[in-house]
Amino acid sequence: MDWYYLQMREMHALLAWVSVAFFLVRGFAFQLQAEWPMDVRVRTLVFGTDLLLTVCGLSLWGLMHFNPWYDAWLGTKLLALVAYTATAHWAMGRDEFSLLGYVLALLLLGYMMAVSFTRDPWLGL
Template identity: 60%
Template structure:
């Protein structure tokens, strides 16, 4: 399950990176309904596998797994930034960069299992 979650996460990040760059340079396919449906499907499966791991590994973000709470908060902020970056058929570069930074933070938290990235 963990490997499936990781593959879906990398695919989601790659899709966001490619779509953002294509949107920035004016590609018309970025907001196509088929692409948006694919992205939604990947993110839906990513959510299902993440919640499954949460249950299977007995994780508790409120009592002992602070790194997971940090990742969930970063995910919420990423969702807002990503929507601001590309959600209204207009590209916002600062929101896109903020989204990429939040993705990098979530990756770091996932690897180090520390909200402070092991610092």
């Protein structure tokens, strides 16, 4: 493997864990009625992390010549990403917290991470 692929893959994994940590911590803070989760600086940091994660993921996609039509795991991961974005926004995107949206978003995050590790959209079932 080329060094830039390995570095990009590690960066993508690190950004994914940071994004998950932000989502978990902000969700818990919302439940405790803290005011900082919707602070513009926090939201900018979260957006920047997610933007870098997306750019890195798309770069890996192009670098490895993956195709979501032929690589089913990637296609389902992208669909789960769209669903996660919608549920995460529902969970805490409008200065109010939705526990159902938060739990659904966490389930989708878990699914995306499992698909990333197994490269199997059915997760071995």
